Amino acid sequence: MTVTTPNPAPVAEAPRSSGTRLVDRVLRMRELAILVVLLVMIAVTQAGNSEFLSAQGIKDLLLNATVLVLVATGQSLVVITRNVDLSVGSTLGISAFAAGTCLHRGGDAFVAILLAVLLGTGLGLLNGLLVSLGQVPALVVTLGTLYIIRGVDSIWVGSRQITAADLPGGFVGFGSAGVFAIPWLAVIALAVLVGTAYYLEHFGSGRELYALGSNPEAARLAGIPVRKRILAAYTFCGTLAGLAGAMYLARFGNVDSGTGNGYELTVVSAVVVGGVVFTGGSGSVYGAALGALLLTSVNSVLPALGVSSVWVLAVNGVLLLLAIAVDRIVALRVAAALKTKSDPRKTALAKENAGA
Template sequence: MTLTAPPVRETTAPSPTAGKRLIDRVFKIRELAVAAVLVGMLAVTQLTNSGFLSEQGIKDLLLNATILVLVAVGQAVVVITRNVDLSVGSVLGISAFAAGDHVHNGGSPLTAVLLAVAMGALFGLLNGVLVSFGKVPALVVTLGTLYIVRGIASIWVGSRQITADALPDGFVDFGHDGVLAVPYLALLAAAVLVVAGYYLRSYRSGRDMYAIGSSPEAATLAGIPVRRRVMTAYVLCGALAGFAGALYLARFGNVDSATGTGYELTVVSAVVVGGVAFTGGSGSVYGAALGALLLTSINSVLPAIGVSSVWVTAINGVLLLLAIAVDRILALRVASVLRKQAAQKRSARHA
């Protein structure tokens, strides 16, 4: 008598990366939604005001967004690690004045830009050390450094003010000129955006940021140097805030002790509206840049269609609340799907 083994039922287990692919897909849809809203808003405004998207109009839109895009890219990297930097507005302000003071005293504009970047990186390093090694909550640390940096700026700057007539003509012209409708500042911001996006997706240390944001405990168990990566994120954020400060000087040619005040809230709004989850681990710098472009475009769109600009702050707040609500809903839906996938995988193993 010949015994034959019962046929083995073949089952296909879910891919181990299915959850990650699902999350990526969800937040890419978020970015596409922001892009669609932006394009639709600009299109409607153009229909209402035929001169809105002229060459100069496009140039103004890009110039208005450049500074916010740069700071939002750095903020996005920090938020991806499940942290936040509320000191970026103060860092931008003091870096802008440092660059202006250097140029005003006869220094090279290039050296002034490097000085601003170095100053921003130094404050970012301070934040990173306190958050990663001091184990102090990021909200508390960066709120403290916000006031510390603002206080230092108030003492150092005082009532002084740097204006465009005290800056080299070439430096001021660089802040306004460009190639056709694309300003040089926008090209710089785009280059930074592409480099940051490539780093986060293509380098292990960049991908580690997402792992830390998803679960710091799991990242530690996986051997990821969590403290070093968080500190790197803060240094990068501070350096970009400093760089944005130098470009702010070139763009507006006017810096005083109040420069950058309240800017941190706009930056956080741009990042969250752009699809970077405030709970960390999801989103991209491209989404943050789209969020920044959307918020700055609203400032131009409202006056163009005859709506008072006093509504800008209220609209930004509504967008922020909607983005947080959407993040929460998506997080619950994704968690539900991942639980079902895990249950299917367990069933497949026992089958």
């Protein structure tokens, strides 16, 4: 006798918790708040300096943010997985010099950019292997590779310097060219940003990065390839840092052994200010891009208003502390919301208070 097993009923997707909804609302509010602050800051500066929003002024604002937006996009994926990459500044520097050396020796621009991207990809892959397969803390790994890459860069570059005179005119010109006030470099960065955001939202492997960052052990038990996802995030971050190195060369036309020094701290600040929670699992690349645009705009706004550039670092530090404080408040609110939901008596009491 043949026994027919009934088809199991489809499992309905679990509703999102109140804590998750709270995090989403706060992050959207933070991104909106950053945008409002940025617009107000630009409006005030324009009122004090009528040339600030000229076509060249807008182009300078976008060009100043382009490289940081690109690196912050890659860093966001790593931070979402509850990790960090402190070697992005060194990767950017050595990639820029590699591209510049190729161009200085008569190489094609496409080959030089490809060389920078491949170098960044290789360094990101190295970080990912050490973190994911070696099970070494990300902070230790990337701090070590930061110094290793910087040391190799210093030995290779030495006292040499690549300037705009050593580069093809078309390559340097592309770094400042564009359509009206929109530079081509900003268009490239925007395309990468939108593509990355689409991947995180619509692809299963992208959404798994958030699950991994929220709870690595639960993600592993759910069958998510944790090590593979971490490796992919680091490789992508290195790739964008390499591309940013080529764009940095096109933008400034000047590279030496000090290029990229300390840049990793600016990148991390942009990511955190933009709402990508440092404990992982929350945030968006759009928020990181807004954070990058805000930080770079401060560098332009203060001098335009006649304020000493010495205050730029102080303002960036204040923004970073405010972002960390917001993250802490959100974490406490989420914990309280989840605790209330898990206790039926507290939930009933909360409903009674809401009805009253």
